[in-house]
Amino acid sequence: MSARSLVRSPVSCSAVNECFTYNSRRSRSFYQCSNTMKLQRPQVAQMLLPRKLRKSSRLQTAIFTQRQIVSNCCSDLSTTYTEELPNYLAINVLQDQSDAKQENIRKVLVILNPYSGFRSSREVFYKKVQSTLKLSGFTMEVVETAYAGHAKELASTVDFSTCPDGIICVGGDGVVNEVLNGLLGRDDLNEALQLPIGIVPAGSDNSLVWTVLGIRDPVSAATALAKGGFTPIDVFAVKWIRAGVTHFGLTASYCGFVADVIQLSEKFRLQLGPFRYVIAGLLKFLSLPQYRFEVDYLPLFPESNPKPKSPNENFHDQLFDGSKVKRSTQMDGNTADNWVTRKGEFLGILVCNHFCKPAQGLLSPVVAPKAQHDDGSLDLILVHGSGRLRLFCFFVAYQFCWHLLLPFVEYVKVKEVKIRPVGSTHNGCGVDGELLQAEGQPEWHCSLLPAQGRLLGRHPRT
Numbered sequence: 001m002s003a004r005s006l007v008r009s010p011v012s013c014s015a016v017n018e019c020f021t022y023n024s025r026r027s028r029s030f031y032q033c034s035n036t037m038k039l040q041r042p043q044v045a046q047m048l049l050p051r052k053l054r055k056s057s058r059l060q061t062a063i064f065t066q067r068q069i070v071s072n073c074c075s076d077l078s079t080t081y082t083e084e085l086p087n088y089l090a091i092n093v094l095q096d097q098s099d100a101k102q103e104n105i106r107k108v109l110v111i112l113n114p115y116s117g118f119r120s121s122r123e124v125f126y127k128k129v130q131s132t133l134k135l136s137g138f139t140m141e142v143v144e145t146a147y148a149g150h151a152k153e154l155a156s157t158v159d160f161s162t163c164p165d166g167i168i169c170v171g172g173d174g175v176v177n178e179v180l181n182g183l184l185g186r187d188d189l190n191e192a193l194q195l196p197i198g199i200v201p202a203g204s205d206n207s208l209v210w211t212v213l214g215i216r217d218p219v220s221a222a223t224a225l226a227k228g229g230f231t232p233i234d235v236f237a238v239k240w241i242r243a244g245v246t247h248f249g250l251t252a253s254y255c256g257f258v259a260d261v262i263q264l265s266e267k268f269r270l271q272l273g274p275f276r277y278v279i280a281g282l283l284k285f286l287s288l289p290q291y292r293f294e295v296d297y298l299p300l301f302p303e304s305n306p307k308p309k310s311p312n313e314n315f316h317d318q319l320f321d322g323s324k325v326k327r328s329t330q331m332d333g334n335t336a337d338n339w340v341t342r343k344g345e346f347l348g349i350l351v352c353n354h355f356c357k358p359a360q361g362l363l364s365p366v367v368a369p370k371a372q373h374d375d376g377s378l379d380l381i382l383v384h385g386s387g388r389l390r391l392f393c394f395f396v397a398y399q400f401c402w403h404l405l406l407p408f409v410e411y412v413k414v415k416e417v418k419i420r421p422v423g424s425t426h427n428g429c430g431v432d433g434e435l436l437q438a439e440g441q442p443e444w445h446c447s448l449l450p451a452q453g454r455l456l457g458r459h460p461r462t
Contacts, residue, residue: 104137108198109163111151111179112144113171115269116203124202125170129222136226140168151175155182166196166456168225172203173251177432180235180453184248198225198456204277205433208251211357212373214459224457233373233453236353238431239445240438249431250453252356252367253446255419256291256348256383257391259430260284266435290386292422293349295342300377300413302338342382342410343422347391350381351417351446365401370413376450380417382410417446 114122125142133140141162145151155167155178167183169176176199183192199209200221209215212233215224238253239246265280272279356367371379383394385408397403404411420443421427429436429444436444 105139106137106165107139107163108141108166108168109154109158110140110142110168110170111154111175112142113151113169113175113203114144116171116175121170121202124218125200128218129170129200132219132222132226138225145175149178151178152182152185155179156185160188160191160195163195166198168198168200168456170200170202172201172205172433173208174203174433176208177249177434180250181248184235184452193452194454196230196454196456200225205358207356207358208354208432209455211251211354212455212459213457215457221457227457229456229458231373231455231458232451233455234353234376235449235452236351236378237447237449238429238436239447240436241443241445242440243438243442245436247431247434247436248449249353251353251432253351253444254349254430255293255421255428255444256346257284257288258348258350259428259435260289260426262430262433262435263426263428285388285391288386288388288391289426291346291348291425292344293342293346293425294420294422295346295349295382296339296418297342297380297412297414298339298416300415344384345386347383347385347394348381349383349419351414352379352381353448355379365399367398368411369401369404370411374451376448377413377415378417378446378448380410380412380414384408384410415448419444419446 110125112121112125122144130140143154145154151169158167167179169179176197179197183195183197186192198221199206199213199215200218201209201215202218206216209221212231213224215221233250235248235250236253237246237248261277261280261284264284265276268276268279350367352368352371354373355369355371358365368379368381371377381404383391390408394403394406394409397406403409419429421441427438427440427442429438429442438444
């Protein structure tokens with residue numbers, strides 16, 4: 001019997017009920033007939049509406065079919081079903097969809113640095129990221145930076161009512177740092193602290209988003225932004241005490257060899273892009289100067305402070321090249337803070353806010369393996385001594401994460417750090433890829449602001 005003859009023939013109520021009953025023994029042709037019957041539904045006396053209407057999602061609307069319960073026998077199943085849903089039901093469905101879309105709309109400001117990396121940030125955003133964000137319910141205002149410091153100016157003057165759901169940075173760690181300093185420099189600081197920052201990696205260095213959120217490419221960043229959520233992160237402040245200038249950061253602060261490389265690399269930004277750090281590092285390595293600093297730090301765990309140097313401890317002089325060690329106690333109310341001082345030659349001084357895993361490179365070594373972005377402490381790494389051989393050994397060991405095992409490397413978790421260049425040492429201090437210049441012999445004071453930052457997105461493992 002064909003499907004066409006089955007539809008047109010009159011059947012009893014029991015036959016209709018049997019059509020809606022699942023039987024695994026029925027053939028495929030019978031189910032084809034059942035599908036034809038569904039398209040031509042009879043007039044019925046009673047209809048049960050669904051108990052609950054599911055809200056429409058952002059990407060697709062779930063359509064539910066209504067099962068009909070036949071109470072009276074129908075003599076002709078070929079009659080086309082034309083009865084529409086009640087008006088009040090259609091209005092509720094439309095209103096439900098409108099409310100769902102309204103809840104999913106997120107207004108953000110997108111700050112795009114067209115000069116980041118290989119100047120491909122425009123292509124990265126418009127071809128790989130923008131469509132995903134639009135489908136996820138983002139309403140975006142895109143602004144491209146035109147000069148250094150433009151992102152900081154935009155963040156410091158933006159009306160929060162136009163971007164209540166955050167600011168998305170397209171570029172490297174530099175544009176993120178500018179946005180952070182623009183927000184924390186506002187008069188309405190409380191509102192600025194609540195505004196999250198999203199990151200789309202498209203720059204020379206994207207260590208922050210790779211370390212904290214585990215995101216290495218723009219497509220993964222767009223997916224993380226679409227999923228939503230926030231990740232709290234500590235913020236550190238680097239203050240030039242004499243001038244009263246404060247600069248904020250999220251990744252790391254550094255003095256010595258790394259700061260000199262950052263300064264020299266700016267000369268090759270337009271020509272070499274991300275490879276400018278390699279060329280600047282080689283040039284600075286061949287003309288390596290001596291760096292002398294005086295470092296004061298406040299340990300996170302005072303009981304683990306190193307003891308004062310004894311005159312009989314000659315091995316200590318060999319280990320730290322004769323750097324002087326002394327301890328001082330400063331009283332602050334009823335609290336005694338035990339400061340530790342280091343003086344001497346240092347190839348580098350690194351103050352890390354998280355474990356600083358570079359996004360570029362094959363091995364992706366970790367600078368500070370004990371650091372976490374929300375642990376309420378800073379991680380201080382002191383590379384004692386001078387000379388190309390020692391610097392070469394440090395960077396080779398760093399590629400395999402063995403650098404903390406070297407005898408001339410000191411690693412301690414701290415609350416605050418004070419760094420003072422001595423003599424003709426370069427007085428610059430790097431913060432998240434940006435170099436801070438000072439006159440004379442400045443004192444850089446690095447302190448922590450626990451959980452004062454918010455990043456859009458969550459780590460995929462959380």
